[in-house]
Amino acid sequence: MGAGDKSRMPLPKLLLIDDEPALADFVAQAAKMCGFLPAVTRTDQEFRDKFRESRPQMVTIDLGMPGMDGVELLRFLADEAFKEPVLIISGFDRRILESAFRLGLTLGLQMVGPLEKPTRLEDIEAILNNLRPTLVQ
Numbered sequence: 001m002g003a004g005d006k007s008r009m010p011l012p013k014l015l016l017i018d019d020e021p022a023l024a025d026f027v028a029q030a031a032k033m034c035g036f037l038p039a040v041t042r043t044d045q046e047f048r049d050k051f052r053e054s055r056p057q058m059v060t061i062d063l064g065m066p067g068m069d070g071v072e073l074l075r076f077l078a079d080e081a082f083k084e085p086v087l088i089i090s091g092f093d094r095r096i097l098e099s100a101f102r103l104g105l106t107l108g109l110q111m112v113g114p115l116e117k118p119t120r121l122e123d124i125e126a127i128l129n130n131l132r133p134t135l136v137q
Helices: 003-008 021-033 044-053 070-079 094-106 121-135
Strands: 013-017 037-041 058-061 085-090 110-116
Touching (some): 013 021, 021 037, 037 044, 044 070, 070 085, 085 094, 085 121, 094 110, 110 121
Parallel strands (some): 013 037, 013 058, 058 085, 085 110
């Protein structure tokens, strides 16, 4: 597919939450390069508001955020009947990431990843490039 083909298709919206500006911008840039339209949020309420205002085709969440728990966001997404991919990118121990991943599956979410911080660009791109074709209507 050439660059011209991509521009005619609607870009899938990716909503991400991370309280680390550098990492959030890094993931948003990777998403843009992979043909997504990213929106960055830094707080739980901002994420929920943006989610409801402009329902994304994919979300990425950080499990460890001040004043909130990533598990609460997984429950929020399940309550909203979100059926699109959910990618966890977090600095928590691998066992915690896998536990949150399994919880997401139990809640009926379409979980992908998880990715540990620090995250490599190649790992993010591989996931996004693999999912993008399935998200465009």
